[in-house]
Amino acid sequence: MSLSVPRLRIGSTEIIALADGEGPFFSPRAEAFPEATAAQWAEADRYDPGAVDAEGRWRLQFRAYAIRSDKGLTIVDAGIGPADSPAGSWAPVPGALPESLAAAGIDPAEVDTVVLTHLHTDHVGWAVVTEAAVPSAGGAPASGSATSDRRPYFPNAEYLLQRAEFDALDALNPQLRETLTDPLVAAGRLRLLDGDTPLRAGRTVATPGHTPGHQSVLVADGRELALVTGDLLVHALQLLHPELAYSHEIDPEAARHSRKRMLGRETATTLHLATPHLTEPFISA
Secondary structure, three states: OOOOOOEEEEOOEEEEEEEEEEEEOOOOHHHHOOOOOHHHHHHHHHHOHHHEOOOOOEEEEEEEEEEEEOOEEEEEOOOOOOOOOHHHHOOOOOOOHHHHHHHOOOOHHHOOEEEOOOOOHHHOOOOEEEHHHOEOOOOOEOOOOOOOOEEEOOOOOEEEEEHHHHHOHHHHOOHHHHHHHHHHHHOOOEEEEOOOEEOOOOEEEEOOOOOOOOEEEEEEEOOEEEEEOHHHOOOHHHHHOOOOOOOOOOOHHHHHHHHHHHHOOOOOOEEEEEOOOOOOOEEEO
16 A cells, blocks of 8 residues: 655644555445435545445545644544454555555654544554564564553553543443453543633634544634544445434434534635545545
């Protein structure tokens, strides 16, 4: 996979797309969007032709984003993770996030904030790792046992999660308590949010529906905005037709409301979207 580093500038803030992997979805895309019509699929495929492969399967990108300003460095989401990550049961691990960070000139130790949009395994894979999973400076895994203690991959960062998401952990994926949240709590690195919260650059915005405590990140400079969406939308279908439900949304009506609220900006406003799964890392809404 390519390790090019696309960037978007909003005022004095730079948003950097960090590739972690790409591969097909685990079920037919018609099952993921059962209400979509043939005409809507055709429209979406014209808009994002890279999201369908030669066999007609939905092909996803898996990305994280960095937000760099003169006030600090934030990472939004943590990709699919290393070979032993929870996403390994369905996503194309090991991910390439460490290499993408290096290509962008980012040392994990300089990251001061990590925003986890939600607790699906393809968004938290590198958040907490075993010592053996961490690539050395030469790109190979560090020495150590696969049973090494788990630690935050971004050692100096505060990890931000909506309280509603944390409270829903057992319903979403109880495995993540041992592999993710307990280690973050033990390290004193987990901070729970209650709704919209200012960041050093931009702010988190509560966008529930995909999961109970899903959040996105909004960066603004005058009338120019950039929204790091998380899974507020996962396919071009939902950009073109925000009313369409996705079968893996916990609350489709709430998700629909969140999409329409965030995408329905004033016509005089320029809204850029930074999406983890669409083919292009930055698109204009």
